[in-house]
Amino acid sequence: MKPPLTRPRSLLVATDLSSRCDRAIDRAVLLAREWGARLVVVTVPERAQLGQLQAQGPLALTGEEAELLQAQARRRLQAELGEAGVPYDVQVAHGPVGAALLKVADEQRCDLIVTGTARAHGLGRLVLGSTVDLLVRRSPVPVLVVRQRGRRAYPRLIVASDWSPPSRHALEVAATGWPEAPITLFHAFGAAYPARAGVDLASARDAGGEQATRAAAAFIAGCTLPEPVRLRLRLWLDSGDPGLLLQQHGWRHPEDLVVLGTAGRSGLAAMLLGSVAERLLDMIENDVLLVRPV
Numbered sequence: 001m002k003p004p005l006t007r008p009r010s011l012l013v014a015t016d017l018s019s020r021c022d023r024a025i026d027r028a029v030l031l032a033r034e035w036g037a038r039l040v041v042v043t044v045p046e047r048a049q050l051g052q053l054q055a056q057g058p059l060a061l062t063g064e065e066a067e068l069l070q071a072q073a074r075r076r077l078q079a080e081l082g083e084a085g086v087p088y089d090v091q092v093a094h095g096p097v098g099a100a101l102l103k104v105a106d107e108q109r110c111d112l113i114v115t116g117t118a119r120a121h122g123l124g125r126l127v128l129g130s131t132v133d134l135l136v137r138r139s140p141v142p143v144l145v146v147r148q149r150g151r152r153a154y155p156r157l158i159v160a161s162d163w164s165p166p167s168r169h170a171l172e173v174a175a176t177g178w179p180e181a182p183i184t185l186f187h188a189f190g191a192a193y194p195a196r197a198g199v200d201l202a203s204a205r206d207a208g209g210e211q212a213t214r215a216a217a218a219f220i221a222g223c224t225l226p227e228p229v230r231l232r233l234r235l236w237l238d239s240g241d242p243g244l245l246l247q248q249h250g251w252r253h254p255e256d257l258v259v260l261g262t263a264g265r266s267g268l269a270a271m272l273l274g275s276v277a278e279r280l281l282d283m284i285e286n287d288v289l290l291v292r293p294v
Helices: 019-035 063-081 097-107 130-138 165-177 201-221 227-232 242-252 275-283
Strands: 010-014 038-043 088-092 112-115 143-145 157-160 183-189 234-239 257-261 287-291
Touching: 010 019, 010 097, 019 038, 019 063, 019 112, 038 063, 038 097, 063 088, 097 112, 097 130, 112 130, 130 143, 130 287, 157 165, 157 242, 165 183, 165 257, 165 287, 183 201, 183 242, 201 234, 242 275
Parallel strands: 010 038, 010 112, 038 088, 112 143, 157 183, 157 257, 183 234, 257 287
Antiparallel strands: 143 287
């Protein structure tokens, strides 16, 4: 029997101390307030931050350099987080970014990793690339990729599903973290049978929708959900490309959170929504929560 899910109590947020990571920090602060959790703010410095601009990538630091960066990081983050109203700690980690983040998350027993989007240099250079790929494959806790500026709690969660066990776990994680938020279960389907001469496409689409509705009912029945969540759970069953459907939804509702279950074995390409999930991280406007199976 798998252990019961609980709300995160400790959140790791990654920053390179630039303004590009402000959105991830803002969202992490909002979540820490919402959940009564603590923040672990982690930066992985480079020598270039000490003025040695010719250096490329994270390199070993001397003790004096590490102390200088630690003091610099604390000053800047304390100035930014001083009025946040949540408990936090600042960690300066060293080495390859992804591995360093995972090490701190494990040592600090963090329940969620929050990171920002790509940039040209520093930490963000790897985000949405090899770092996120590494986190998705190896992180035992969910990874939240933040795109939008966090001004308020997520008004709605869109949980994408292919009716698999990992997508069931993703829905259960969403319901545990946001039990009072509206949750929509999304599934994109094709026709119930291939189009061929003499087949009415509208009828085929309707048959596919009916099939998806039955599959959704069975899927929800197999999920461990609080009864209030189960009663107000909405379905969004649509015919078409799931990436395009979610992209269009993100244009209209960029403030929603999209939740994806992943296979966690071979990086983003192994997500159970197939290659579409990899595309989603590049296509949609929304923040994305990536949840590995237990």
